[in-house]
Amino acid sequence: xxxxxxxxxxxxxxxxxxxxxxxxxxxxxxxxxxxxxxxxxxxxxxxxxxxxxxxxxxxxxxxxxxxxxxxxxxxxxxxxxxxxxxxxxxxxxxxxxxxxxxxxxxxxxxxxxxxxxxxxxxxxxxxxxxxxxxxxxxxxxxxxxxxxxxxxxx
Numbered sequence: 001x002x003x004x005x006x007x008x009x010x011x012x013x014x015x016x017x018x019x020x021x022x023x024x025x026x027x028x029x030x031x032x033x034x035x036x037x038x039x040x041x042x043x044x045x046x047x048x049x050x051x052x053x054x055x056x057x058x059x060x061x062x063x064x065x066x067x068x069x070x071x072x073x074x075x076x077x078x079x080x081x082x083x084x085x086x087x088x089x090x091x092x093x094x095x096x097x098x099x100x101x102x103x104x105x106x107x108x109x110x111x112x113x114x115x116x117x118x119x120x121x122x123x124x125x126x127x128x129x130x131x132x133x134x135x136x137x138x139x140x141x142x143x144x145x146x147x148x149x150x151x152x153x154x
Contacts, residue, residue, distance in 0.1 A: 033052070035048070066089075
């Protein structure tokens with residue numbers, strides 16, 4: 001399944017860092033930046049998370065909520081958040097169902113070896129729960145700034 005701009009964002013309920021639960025539809029009324037990343041505490045994922053952290057005041061001015069999703073466990077998320085002082089929610093998608101709904105579980109290739117992994121992707125969801133912008137195969141440099149510009153244009 002893939003998510004398209006102009007369509008309703010697929011709802012989900014999943015465990016989060018700190019032992020919580022997040023239901024996406026509970027965030028209706030807020031702009032949501034839902035970003036998928038491969039793995040806690042790897043270089044690209046850390047740079048991306050810290051980029052969102054550092055820009056959070058700007059996102060907050062636009063009343064936007066940042067939510068990160070990976071297949072890491074809640075325990076790994078807790079360590080990752082504490083280590084990098086991340087002030088936003090991290091969702092644990094250990095069974096991969098959210099990744100499947102959003103089309104981010106894909107075949108990748110590294111040095112000719114094929115394997116399944118998370119496609120670094122971001123979905124901008126408006127206050128009514130509609131996907132307004134999709135970024136796939138995200139390159140970290142400049143990405144947070146591009147998302148912020150899109151949020152401001154809503």
